[in-house]
Amino acid sequence: MQAPQAKQIPQLLETHGHQRTDNYYWMRDRDNPEVIAYLNAENEYLKTSLKTTEDFQENLFQEMKGRIKEDDESVPYFKSGYFWYVKYETGGEYPLYCRKKGSLEADEEVFLDVNLLAEGKSYYQVGGTAATSDLKTLAFAADEVGRRIYAIHFKNLETGEILSDYIPEITGNYAWAEDNQTLFYTKQNPDTLRSHQVYSHKLGTTVAEDVLIYTEKDEEFSCVVHKTKSEKFILIHSESTISSEMRFLDASNPTGLFTVLQERIPHLEYAADHYEDYFWIRTNLKAQNFKLVKAPISNPQLENWEDVIPHRDTVLLEDFDIFSDFLVVQERSNGLCKINIKPWDGTEGHSLEFDDETYTAWISTNPEFNTAILRFGYNSLVTPASTFDYNMVTKEKTLLKQQEIVGGYDATAYTSARIWATAADGKMIPISLVYKIDTFSPDGSNPLLLYAYGSYGYSMDAYFSSSRLSLLDRGFVFAIAHIRGGEDLGRGWYEDGKMLKKRNTFTDYIHCAEHLIDEKYTSSDHLYAMGGSAGGLLMGAVMNLRPDLFNGLIAAVPFVDVVTTMLDESIPLTTGEFQEWGNPKDKEFYEYMLSYSPYDNVEAKDYPNLLITSGLHDSQVQYWEPTKWVAKLRELKTDSNLLFLHTNMDAGHGGASGRFNSLKEMALEYTFLFYLEKLI
Incomplete structure (x- = not known):
């Protein structure tokens, strides 16, 4: 089947005296029948091109669905005299x-x-x-x-x-x-x-x-x-990327007036909770990695903030929870989560211990004040999602529930590790990876999927996925690059991957890919890249910089038309993100963004095999960004590699709703990888 060819209607865009021509600007109108026809044609092209894999996709979907316990429920939590929980029934x-x-x-x-x-x-x-x-x-x-x-x-x-x-x-x-x-x-x-x-x-x-x-x-x-x-x-919490302001009101007086807790100041971030006569506040006041302070409700302004947990250069304070007898703090050190428990009576505190080399741990749902029981969550690349109750007095840990893998799961058949790549400026970048022991060969012949995000300070922790077993069991290595732009190694890790330092995010990912090749975890013939949303921007940028590194790439709902989007304040998210990417109305930011914007840097050259996904109703990355990107790639790329666009015509940024419908989209993505690896 002939690949769809979008018509070109040149649109001249001029900023700071610089002119760009966008041949696909017309695709912004979702009410235009020609736009819908093009999206349908791309979907049909994908379906026809991979028609021989339809049975495999269905079997893969059933395989992934089959691991999920259909009649399942969450661990109940107690509040207001009731145990509350969510459950699923077979077929639902x-x-x-x-x-x-x-x-x-x-x-x-x-x-x-x-x-x-x-x-x-x-x-x-x-x-x-x-x-x-x-x-x-x-x-x-x-x-x-x-x-x-x-x-x-x-x-x-x-x-x-x-x-x-x-x-x-x-x-x-x-x-x-x-x-x-x-x-x-x-x-x-x-x-x-x-x-x-x-x-x-x-x-x-x-x-x-x-x-x-x-x-x-x-x-x-x-x-x-x-x-x-x-x-x-x-509480009313107003927030930008770099500043916060909160207002509070006695919840028993809903017609009263809200009081400002602390007025906004550029680069001052804070978030508050309440206990006894104080607001307890996580803030970056003279504390890049955040600290915990308290302020009297009667006068909670900045001058009355008193340190409870001071700032530490190597520890990021991520979250806290308050109990009648304990303060619980979630922190991040050397890229890994820690949960620390501090009694209010001044006796010595302690930390929870975790065994995996790379993992995720977090404070879970704890609505009760007057309890010594802390509920927390834990998983790793080899340990299914687990919910624990921990007695903060006796230090006894009770496993309440671990995600059940239908058909059985032997964690000892898999191994996970954390390795480190070296960035161009000498910074060490952690990589978490997992593979099945009996399918791994230390000679570079393994297919490897390298996932990353790298924006907004979101840490991409190592987590378990039952669906991912379909990759691992077929010989894939799965890796997560903890690149700058996230907060994996503290607030400074984020600051070094945003605004005029955004290129660090892309080069970090490239160095991680090169390190995995050098260490014989894979080779460029078997290396695959994947990221979504701002991680899709990452995909587009690294693909322009080093297309030779990858055999294939999956960009999910990718943010790729950076300059045009950030110049348009009428569409969602733009104004709120000037402190993440910069404002291109400033010439310095315009030129910097233009240097890496994936859509603006498509060239007449060879690109890897590509699968790009989108949602027609996406409120975060408008559907036209990936659509225009694909059209421009079809126009300019010089290779004969696969290029597919799949648009969910009934969904938005998060893809299909429902517990199992999303697995069909994942089955398509995995099928694309297996097809390229000739595993179908």
Whole structure:
């Protein structure tokens, strides 16, 4: 089948006296039938080109689905007299939200069945649920498009009745006041989707009667509303990439006025929770890796902040949780997570110990104050997701649940490791990897998939995936490059991979790829790259810089038209990301972005085999970015390698909804790799 060829309509774009011609700018109109026809043609081209693999894709989907326990449920947590949990039933795509009163032996109450709500819909996602403190009313947010535009619905938990109250076109973020009648929620700008307003809604009234509480006017900031763990305060948290500002209100006085905790200051970030007479605040005040301070509720301004855990140059303070007798802190040191426990009585604290060489650990759901039990989560590249209860007094650790792999899983058949590559400036870059022992050959002949993200300070920890076993069992090595732009090695690791240092992200990834080849984990003939969203930008940049390094590349919902997008303040995310990428209205940033923007740097040369995915309703990376990129690659590339674009016409940034539908997209991605490796 002939590959689709998009028509060209030259569009001249001029900035700072520099001119660019974009032949595919016309693809920005999703209401244009020609755009939809082109997307459908690309989907059909992919389907036809890989038609011989259809049975394999279906078998692979069933293989991955078959490892998942269909009748499964989360570990219940106790709050307000009930045990709360989520479960799935055999054949169900969507979760059931459940509770039991007083005891796990009590009768089960299914208070929300998402399978029923999703009937007849091509996409349905519940963004969260929240009950009033008297447990009489439930609020839940639902997205029926995939663009992360939600509507709030209300349910009477005593009668099961869906109430007439209905709040459309909101962010899905909300919190109940303690009067059990007032819901605070955030609303987004309809064009940019920036969360910029906080409203209050009183049960039994119309949306037209909702009260506007706060408007975030600075276009580089967005805002969320939430409740403290103590449930004593409602917080409005305004945040940009480099600055924060919080407001607080007594949750029992929903008609009162919010008070500013600490006014925004450039480069001052903070987030607060409440305990007794203080706000407890994680902040970067004179602390690049963050520290913990406390401030009296009566006067929480900056001058009254008192250090609780001071700044440390080699330890990143990521999170904290407060109990009546303990302070629990989640930290990161040398790229690995630590959980430290500090008694309030001043006695010596201690840390949880973990055995794997590379792993992920985190503070889990702990709604109760008056308990000595800490719930935490743990997994690694070889250890399935595990939930533990830990007695902070006796130091006894109890495994409550470990992800069950249907058909069995022998962790001893696989091995994981952490190795280090050297960057151009001498920095050491960690790489986590895993493979099946009996399929590995230390001669460079193994196929290897190298995954990375490298933006926004998001640390890409080593995690377990049952679906990934389909790669490992067929001889693949899977590796994660912990490159700059993430916070894997502390805040400085992030700062060295953003703005005018963004190229470090791309060169770090290239050095990781070269190191894996040098150490004979793979070769360029068998090396595959993968990243999504901002990780898709990474894919496009490294592909332009070193196309010879890879046999194939998968870019999922990739952010690739960097300059044009960051110049357009009318589309989602742009203004809020000037402190991540820079503002191209400044000539220095314009020229720097232009030097690496994947779309602007497509050239007439050979590229690897490519699979690029997209979502028509994507609110974060607009569908036209990967679409234009593919069209330009088809126009200019000089090789005969595969180039596929798959657009989910019913979904957005996160792909298909439902528990198993997303596996079909993963089966396509894995099939692409196996096809190139001649394993089909």
